[in-house]
Amino acid sequence: MKENEDLLRTKALQELDIMYTPPEKMFDDITSLAAFICNTPIALISLVDNKNQFFKSHYGLDVDQTPIDQSFCAHAIKNDEDIFIVDDATIDNRFKENPLVLSNPNIVYYAGVTLSNDEGIKIGTLCVIDKSKRALNKDQIKALEHLSNQVMHLLKLRESNIALNSYKEKLDYSYKRSSEFSAMAAHDLKSPINGIKSFIDMLNDKYNNLWDDNDEQYLKFIFENIKRMNKLIIGLLDYSKSDIDTINKEHIDLEKLVKKVFELLTQDLCITNAKLITSSLPTIISSKIAISTLFENLIGNALKFQKEGCSPEVKVTCQESDFKWTLSVEDNGIGIDAEYFDIIFNPFKRLHNQSEFSGSGLGLSTCRKIVEGLKGELKVSSVKNGGTIFVIELPKS
Structure with missing residues (x-):
């Protein structure tokens, strides 16, 4: 497999953040349906990086990964066609010595439809496996192709959801910090205003009998502006928290x-x-x-x-x-x-x-x-x- 293809495929899988992740029902439903339609005991969603093939979903198989040198899927993604079929692995020179053929799960028949992203990079397959000889008809192959398209749609949807959740977490954190800052700023702004009001109250008590009408008017303006500033600070705090x-x-x-x-x-x-x-x-x-x-x-x-x-x-x-x-x-x-x-x-x-x-x-x-x-x-x-x-x-x- 060409080195640059390995790098592109590995990068594509990293962007999807899918390798070595736990099972998810939406993918398991597809492999279950694929096995039912094709009447096979095993169906897999297989993804291949530069080291292993990882089974995002494995119907009828207990393992979730195998070494890349045992991978049927690695051969499928090198194939020029969108579907790769092995009629009898026990006599196929490419696979007859493969541990997966000689021992559990004793693969005989394999049919895999490649999974490709929007850039045309093949990242894996949706495949069905049987322990005996068989042949899929045209309708079964067509259904397998449709299901492989759904796998890619789900992978993209999953990627979008992960990005959305990540953005939401960052946004929530930003809102929290913003709220904390607003509360702190409101408190810090109100403190000196309240201090000014207290000192003016003290001056008013001390010199009240000395104020003339103009002085009284000036004090009234000061108190009105202090009250207005307090309301403005509270309004700004409410506005910043409204999200x-x-x-x-x-x-x-x-x-x-x-x-x-x-x-x-x-x-x-x-x-x-x-x-x-x-x-x-x-x-x-x-x-x-x-x-x-x-x-x-x-x-x-x-x-x-x-x-x-x-x-x-x-x-x-x-x-x-x-x-x-x-x-x-x-x-x-x-x-x-x-x-x-x-x-x-x-x-x-x-x-x-x-x-x-x-x-x-x-x-x-x-x-x-x-x-x-x-x-x-x-x-x-x-x-x-x-x-x-x-x-x-x-x-x-």
Whole structure:
């Protein structure tokens, strides 16, 4: 066998990461089917590197590898044809002294279809073996060829799954490190801000009787900016974590969750005249952290973006279909011009200044990241001064 062919084949097998791996049912099903179709006691998926032939699946045979110098498959992959047949190994000069012919499994008949990758490199065979003379008919040979194609499809699929799992592990690790960094950064950023606030509080207590109206106004601006910075840091932390919050799934009673979120937000915003309407919200399976953050942002916006003197009213409903949940959060607030529908989900995009409505500009972008992480879709409809409806479509788990 040519040296460069050995190297190419060995490299191809290394890329597949298949040699000397444990049995897998999807391959065992193929050898079982091949033996049944061809009516042989043995069927193998045989792969050949530069040292051994390894049986990824071995139906009717107890061993999982043999030395390459005993390999029928090594002869098959050198053959110009896609199928290699030995009618009687006991009288074939190439095999009659082979230990696999002289002793267990006492090979007499061999038929192997080569396994080739997309580059045309032959890496092994799907073969059937009998201990007595026989002959496969055209239909059996055709079936063996089809099954060999399926072996290659499975090998490619397996390779893709391994690469995908490896990428997922790296991504999970990256998310974890990112989350840890975000939490650390938020803590480190909040500490000096809290320190500044504490010292200003001390100065205010000490010199309160000396401040004039301008000084009082300056202090008010300082405290408002400190509060805004704290909210921005919390918003950044939520935004950075919104990707990984969608991983862990559990049963969520939406009715209880929405009412709890509404209660906490109205207390935090000191709103006493707000009204919540729900319509028999179901229990769903999803990430509780993600769903909680989603409703905290949407209900929070519904309560905050209100016309002066108006009593906030929030309506949360749900519709169920065969494959998805359709949740909606409707308010009677100031609404959004249609021209802004495409940009309100961008990070830090604000339609109002801080003096009108406070916020970090990260709430809706966090919501979109969460919904996309849950393989869903977030939509908005609104009329200026006529309220807003956010619709969340989530696939059922």
